[in-house]
Amino acid sequence: MSSSGVVVLDNGGGLCKAGFGGERDPAAVVPNCLGRSSSSIRKWLVADQLLAPDADVTSVSLRRPFDRGYLVNPELEREVWERLLRSLLRVDPSRSSLLLVEPLFSPPAVQRATDELVFEDLGFRALCVADSPALVHLYEASRRPPGGAQCSLVVDCGFSFTHAAPVVDNFTLNYGVRRLDLGGKALTNYLKELVSYRSVNLMDETLIIDDAKEKLCLVSLDVPRDLRLARRSGKDNPFRCTYVLPDGITHTKGYVKDLEEAHKYLFLPDGSSTAQCGLKEVIEFQDDTEKPEDRRRIDLTKNEFNLTNERFLVPEMLFCPADLGMNQAGLAECIVRAISSCHPHLHPVLFESIILTGGSTLFPRFAERLERELRPLVPDNYQVKITTQEDPILGVWRGGSLLASSPDFESMCITKSEYEEIGSIRCRRRFFR
Structure with missing residues (x-):
């Protein structure tokens, strides 16, 4: 020992x-x-x-x-x-x-x-x-050139909640911390509900759904456009992919059936910052297009399930929690509130030093979406710079x-x-x- x-x-x-x-x-x-x-x-x-x-x-x-x-x-x-x-x-x-x-x-x-x-x-x-925020700031400050800014806004998207915390000289300003009661656990639970309702009952399969979430979910940069694309059938749908469940014999872990198919969305253009479509519209859209007879045809004994717009619908919770009935601001507004609670002299420096940490920030295009949401909320004369940690976990x-x-x-x-x-x-x- x-x-x-x-x-x-x-x-x-x-x-x-x-x-x-x-x-x-x-x-x-x-x-x-x-x-x-x-x-x-x-x-x-x-x-x-x-x-x-x-x-x-x-x-x-x-x-x-x-x-x-x-x-x-x-x-x-x-x-x-x-x-x-x-x-x-x-x-x-x-x-x-x-x-x-x-x-x-x-x-x-x-x-x-x-x-x-x-x-x-x-x-x-x-x-x-x-x-956590003070340690994240300490580590990132050690990687910067000497004499750099000694404050940052740490956004920690953890398992149980998300914090936006201002840090000055390795000291977390508690009065400026803002919390969003959403984290990786809530996202996994939401994906469980969606898959169980539309495909196969996996409400007891937390570890399997967690794996599917980490491998397949992504952040949409243009929700209305991606909803239209997700309606397409077959190979024309860039979001359609298949996750294979473990059978306990040939494989004890779940896996993505076709990685090339799952990565089709990477070839989409970045989208635009057009009017956002809320989760209520997404849910209503999906419920309306699913026919009762289709739901009856589902085979509950199958060993795989398909994902389409669930892939970007789940991370959307972090950006639009109010549309799910949660009386909370989205992540961008949470950040603005945290910075606004600090001394005005700190505002421009904090907006230029936003650090993302925590497992949920690993969703593809997370930082790009957050910057697009933040930019309209920030004064024009302030720069917005978002850094994702080398390994957020x-x-x-x-x-x-x-x-x-x-x-x-x-x-x-x-x-x-x-x-x-x-x-x-x-x-x-x-x-x-």
């Missing part, structure tokens, strides 16, 4: 990224959950075991430590962390410090439960808590790795003896953000 050093843990609602400070990439990126398939009723698979080549992902029941972005089941989290630390990282917590990435605005009860898990259950010798962890290897890191930590002496609440003041 590794006996010393700093363990960096980006504890996301969907994925845990864990490794050692000073390294470029984490040693492990695993699901932050436990799963049990219908074929193995007694055995729960933990973290990386769900990714094993022979793991049966069909009808897997998932148990997650996180709910709506916050840790609600420390006992479940301990199982995931113990698997990470002892089997994957092979580290002795009693001789290691922990840099933990914690969601913004965690309630005090969650913070106390986290501290108990770190110090009492696992026995780490020291703890430092950081937030690992960007937060890499910032944590930089921080953990800095000379000032030990002074930022609380030790186990301090925790035992003065308690969680007083120790947490050192992490005041």
